[in-house]
Amino acid sequence: MSMGDTESCSSRVQNSGSNICPKQRLKLQVYNEVLSRLRELNVAEAALPGFEHQLWTHFYRLPTRYALDMNVERAQDVIMHKNLLHMAHDPSTRPALQVRLVQVRSASGVNCNAPHSNSQRKLTSLMSETGLNIQEAHAFSTLDGYSLDVFVVGGWPIEETEKLKYVLTKKIQKLEKQPLFKEIIGSQTAGQEQPRINLISDNVNLPICGNATWEIDARYLKFGKKIASRSFFDLYKGAFCNQNVAIKVLKTENMNENIQREFAQEVYILSKVCHKNVVKFIGSCTKPPNLCIVTEYMGGGSMYEFIQKAVLTLSSLLKVAIDVCEGMQYLHQNDIIHRDLKAANLLMDDKGVVKVADFGVARMEDESGIMTAETGTYRWMAPEVIEHKPYDHKADVFSFGIALWELLAGKQLPYENLTPLQAAVGVVHKGLRPKIPTHTHPKLVQLLNRCWHQDPSLRPEFSEILEFLHHFINTNVGDEGERMQEKGHSPTCASAFEQSCHT
Structure with missing residues (x-):
C-alpha cells in the first residue's frame, strides 16, 4: 500500500x-x-x-x-506468537506449535507455545502424560476464538528439544481425533475454514488483507440508539472495548447475493485503508446471522446534516474541501474508487476533522483502470457512469465537484426541481450542472467547472485540486475571526469545527 x-x-x-x-x-x-x-x-x-x-x-x-x-x-517472542496464531487458522499448518530452550531461575526449561481453540486442560494433561513438569502456564484468548497457550516445562533432556516438538505434535494430532476435542475445535473454527459469508451461495468469499484478521465477536458489541436506517442496513451508535463506535448492521430480510458481495467488498476495502481523512475501520462480524461493520463514531455527523444548520464561511469550506481531497487522493493512490462521494458521506469527528465514509459501493480499480457498472447516486453521478461507458477514478472527481457545490449552496439539493432520472438525462444529454451561487468566488467557479467537465480526461487529479486549494487559501483568505455563521447549530459541534479550522 x-x-x-x-x-x-x-x-x-x-x-x-x-x-x-x-x-x-x-x-x-x-x-x-x-x-x-x-x-x-x-x-x-x-x-x-x-x-x-x-x-x-x-x-x-x-x-x-x-x-x-x-x-x-x-520481543522476538511476539513475532513467534503472531506467526503461530496465523498458522492456527489454516488446517494444513495445524497443530501450530513451537518448542525452544529457555533459562528460568537458573534452571533449564523448555518453552512450549501452542495456539488452539479453548482446550488448555487437554494440553496440560497431554504434557503431564509425556512426563513433563509444568512450571508455568499462560493462556490468552483472542477476539476470534483462539487461545495462545504458553508453557514452561521441565523434565525433558535439553539436547532433545526438537524431539519434544515432534512428540507433542504427534500427541496433539492424536488428541484432535478424539470426539470431544473435535467437537470443541469444530465449534470454534468451522466458520473460519469456510467462506465468511455463505447465506446465498458458497462462492462469496471475504478477502483478507495480508495476515490481519478483523473479525469481532458480536458478544463484545454494545448497541445504543439507532442513528440511521436504509433499505439494506441499520446504523447504530454503540461501544466496543470502551470506545464509541458506529455499527452498520445488514438487514437479513433483504439479503441477497449482491448485497453479500458488496458487504464483503466494503470490509475488504476498509481493512486496507488507513488515513486521517478516511473513517477508521475497527472490525467486522462476518458470521451469519450477525453481519455488521464497525467503524469509529463520528460525533460531528455528516456534512449534509451540518449545512442544514449552519452556513460555512469561505475558510471553513476550504478546510472541509482540503480534508476531503486528502482522503480521496489517498484512496486513488491505492487504486480505490469511492463511487458515491457526496456531502452525506463526508463525516466530521468531534475535533472538526472531516473524513470520507461509506464504502458500500467502492471498488478496487482494475489493471486496465476502467470500469463500466452504473453505481452511486444519480444526482452526484458522472455522465460516463450514467451512460454505462467505461470510467475510472475521474468519476470521483465529478462527484467531488457536486459535493463542493453542496457546501457552497447550503440546504439545496442538486437539481432539486427534477427527479433523479430527469437530472441524469440532463447531465448526459444537455450538459446540465447545478446552478452555482452568485456569491461564489470566481476561482472556485473555475474549479467546479473543471471538476464536473463532461470529458473525464479534462478533470483534475485530487493532487492538483489540493495544490489549487492550498494556494487559494494562502492568497485569498485572511483571518476572518468567526469561522461560521450559525443558524441554531449545536454549540459543541460548532466549537469543535472552529477549533479545527484554526489548527
Missing part, C-alpha cells in the same frame, strides 16, 4: 492518545516498545511492508494481560 506523505497505520494509532481507553493505551505502549526493540535488533520481518499494521493487529486481538506479561527484551 502506498502511503506517500500520509500517516501510516502505526502513527495513527500512536497519535490517537486521548481517544483510546486505558487498556488500549497500555497495549499501545508495549506495542511501540516491542516495535522499537525489533528494529534495534534488525529483525528481517520487522522491515517488511505492512509489518507495523500486522503487529498492532496481533496486540489488538489479544487481552491486555498479554501485553502486561510481555518482556520487551524478548
Whole structure:
C-alpha cells in the first residue's frame, strides 16, 4: 500500500492518545516498545511492508494481560506468537506449535507455545502424560476464538528439544481425533475454514488483507440508539472495548447475493485503508446471522446534516474541501474508487476533522483502470457512469465537484426541481450542472467547472485540486475571526469545527 506523505497505520494509532481507553493505551505502549526493540535488533520481518499494521493487529486481538506479561527484551517472542496464531487458522499448518530452550531461575526449561481453540486442560494433561513438569502456564484468548497457550516445562533432556516438538505434535494430532476435542475445535473454527459469508451461495468469499484478521465477536458489541436506517442496513451508535463506535448492521430480510458481495467488498476495502481523512475501520462480524461493520463514531455527523444548520464561511469550506481531497487522493493512490462521494458521506469527528465514509459501493480499480457498472447516486453521478461507458477514478472527481457545490449552496439539493432520472438525462444529454451561487468566488467557479467537465480526461487529479486549494487559501483568505455563521447549530459541534479550522 502506498502511503506517500500520509500517516501510516502505526502513527495513527500512536497519535490517537486521548481517544483510546486505558487498556488500549497500555497495549499501545508495549506495542511501540516491542516495535522499537525489533528494529534495534534488525529483525528481517520487522522491515517488511505492512509489518507495523500486522503487529498492532496481533496486540489488538489479544487481552491486555498479554501485553502486561510481555518482556520487551524478548520481543522476538511476539513475532513467534503472531506467526503461530496465523498458522492456527489454516488446517494444513495445524497443530501450530513451537518448542525452544529457555533459562528460568537458573534452571533449564523448555518453552512450549501452542495456539488452539479453548482446550488448555487437554494440553496440560497431554504434557503431564509425556512426563513433563509444568512450571508455568499462560493462556490468552483472542477476539476470534483462539487461545495462545504458553508453557514452561521441565523434565525433558535439553539436547532433545526438537524431539519434544515432534512428540507433542504427534500427541496433539492424536488428541484432535478424539470426539470431544473435535467437537470443541469444530465449534470454534468451522466458520473460519469456510467462506465468511455463505447465506446465498458458497462462492462469496471475504478477502483478507495480508495476515490481519478483523473479525469481532458480536458478544463484545454494545448497541445504543439507532442513528440511521436504509433499505439494506441499520446504523447504530454503540461501544466496543470502551470506545464509541458506529455499527452498520445488514438487514437479513433483504439479503441477497449482491448485497453479500458488496458487504464483503466494503470490509475488504476498509481493512486496507488507513488515513486521517478516511473513517477508521475497527472490525467486522462476518458470521451469519450477525453481519455488521464497525467503524469509529463520528460525533460531528455528516456534512449534509451540518449545512442544514449552519452556513460555512469561505475558510471553513476550504478546510472541509482540503480534508476531503486528502482522503480521496489517498484512496486513488491505492487504486480505490469511492463511487458515491457526496456531502452525506463526508463525516466530521468531534475535533472538526472531516473524513470520507461509506464504502458500500467502492471498488478496487482494475489493471486496465476502467470500469463500466452504473453505481452511486444519480444526482452526484458522472455522465460516463450514467451512460454505462467505461470510467475510472475521474468519476470521483465529478462527484467531488457536486459535493463542493453542496457546501457552497447550503440546504439545496442538486437539481432539486427534477427527479433523479430527469437530472441524469440532463447531465448526459444537455450538459446540465447545478446552478452555482452568485456569491461564489470566481476561482472556485473555475474549479467546479473543471471538476464536473463532461470529458473525464479534462478533470483534475485530487493532487492538483489540493495544490489549487492550498494556494487559494494562502492568497485569498485572511483571518476572518468567526469561522461560521450559525443558524441554531449545536454549540459543541460548532466549537469543535472552529477549533479545527484554526489548527
